[in-house]
Amino acid sequence: MRRALLVGSNFSALPLLNALKKRGIEVSVCGNRPDEVCHKAADRSFFVDYSDAGQLAKLVREERFDFLVPTGNDCSYRVSARVAGQFGFAGFDNDRITEIIHTKGAFRQACLTAGLRIPGFDVVEGAGPAPDLPFPLIVKPVNSYSGQGVSKVENRKELEGALKKVFDQPGTEEAIVEEFFDGSLHSHSAFIRDRKIFLDFFVDEFCTVYPYQVNCSNHPSGLSGQIRNSIREQIERLAASLELGDGLLHTQFLVDAGGDFRIVEAMRRCPGDLFGSLVERSTGIDYADWFVRPFLGEEYPELAEKGECEFWARHTLSADMSQLNFSFTHDLPVSAQEIVALQSNGYALSAAPYGKTALLFMKFPDLEQLLLLTPVLAKRVKLKAVEEMK
Known part of the structure; x- marks a missing residue:
């Protein structure tokens, strides 16, 4: 029987698990939350922290899965893509493209290169100067999801306060500051x-x-x-x-x-x-x-x-x-x-x-x-x- 590892276990991954099962594939799920629904619906569960690429690679190596399938969060996709590159799993871009798509600053630069219409932006590092962009602006931590830590600022003082708040968060070294587009x-x-x-x-x-x-x-x-x-x-x-x-x-x-x-x-x-x-x-x-x-x-x-x-x-x-x-x-x-x-x-x-x-x-x-x-x-x-x- 063909075997797949689904990287992620919360409720949003359940349709993916069922899509695999419909094909007669044995589905294993990994994630460190035993209470999440996909652990209960899977054929096998592995309670590992998949944000650690080493742990995920070790599991893949030991279990010899036929397929690796990411779920609905950036961490699942990025780490899965890294491991997929080591083992030759189908469906992923290479590491460089994966990081471009899922890194806010790199994605915006790629859009400029391709001629896409995006708001004017700058990438700000913790010790770097504030950007010279017209107000109002949107400030986004590079690791933001679900809108967490995002703020709109109207002037230089508010911008400085928003950036300080971003960089006070542990592990945040960069922020995206972009022109506010009202739409x-x-x-x-x-x-x-x-x-x-x-x-x-x-x-x-x-x-x-x-x-x-x-x-x-x-x-x-x-x-x-x-x-x-x-x-x-x-x-x-x-x-x-x-x-x-x-x-x-x-x-x-x-x-x-x-x-x-x-x-x-x-x-x-x-x-x-x-x-x-x-x-x-x-x-x-x-x-x-x-x-x-x-x-x-x-x-x-x-x-x-x-x-x-x-x-x-x-x-x-x-x-x-x-x-x-x-x-x-x-x-x-x-x-x-x-x-x-x-x-x-x-x-x-x-x-x-x-x-x-x-x-x-x-x-x-x-x-x-x-x-x-x-x-x-x-x-x-x-x-x-x-x-x-x-």
């Missing part, structure tokens, strides 16, 4: 074959509880065809410039009221919080299956033309203050929904961006209501704390 946030998931887009999806995204953490999204997107085609042209230009291998390239970008745009982030890992499940509900296309194919050495299947989409939103339930969470309610006009519980009632919910209690998938009757209601889901879905229950 709506969107993502583009493109499955690349021969450096061309073979299949792609556009999703609208919203950060309505914590300023730089996505908590609401919808598919299909309300973007115009012109903007979609412009983004596609940019992504294919990047794929050619970096000589990317086949697989997912997921990007985030901003679009202003006049239709101008800027690309801000990219990844080759699977997006988290069951992003693919949103796409699958809307389109019927198995996103997880497409993600794992390159790591198994499989070709992408030929597709008929995309059918009509259904109108689905995804909402990550979080709060702007800590509380003992008990339940939630909503009054939305949905025809179907699914709740993915991430906490039991009565457990402490940390304030965003550190805590989330559930994911809610909701089907709306038409595109108009989907686009109208997704941005306000956090107001229409009411979390109830323990002390509020009667």
Whole structure:
């Protein structure tokens, strides 16, 4: 029997685990959190810290896996790619390209080289001078995720304070400072074959509880065809410039009221919080299956033309203050929904961006209501704390 190691064990990796199992592959999972769901669903579990490339390589060497599959965080992908290079696993770029894509400063420089539209930026080191860029600015730690540590600054004094806060964090030696671009946030998931887009999806995204953490999204997107085609042209230009291998390239970008745009982030890992499940509900296309194919050495299947989409939103339930969470309610006009519980009632919910209690998938009757209601889901879905229950 063929054997795969899935590098990561949380709930967002479950569709990937199931995509492997559907092929009759024996699936092992590694991660140092025994309570996470993939350990319970896997054929075998290895409780190792996969952020340590030496530990992961040792496990791969001893177990002789046929496939290595990353999951939904940068650490999983970057360390897996490093180990894959040692053992010849399929589906990964080389170490240099992997680090470019997943390192904020290097990615932005690669975008400039390829002629992509990105905000003006500078990379600041702890002892280095503050950049000379027009305000307002966005300050991002190079190791930021889920919007943690990101801030908007309006003047030199605020910039100095934001940089000091970044460099006070242990292990943070660099920050990205970039021009603030006032636009709506969107993502583009493109499955690349021969450096061309073979299949792609556009999703609208919203950060309505914590300023730089996505908590609401919808598919299909309300973007115009012109903007979609412009983004596609940019992504294919990047794929050619970096000589990317086949697989997912997921990007985030901003679009202003006049239709101008800027690309801000990219990844080759699977997006988290069951992003693919949103796409699958809307389109019927198995996103997880497409993600794992390159790591198994499989070709992408030929597709008929995309059918009509259904109108689905995804909402990550979080709060702007800590509380003992008990339940939630909503009054939305949905025809179907699914709740993915991430906490039991009565457990402490940390304030965003550190805590989330559930994911809610909701089907709306038409595109108009989907686009109208997704941005306000956090107001229409009411979390109830323990002390509020009667």
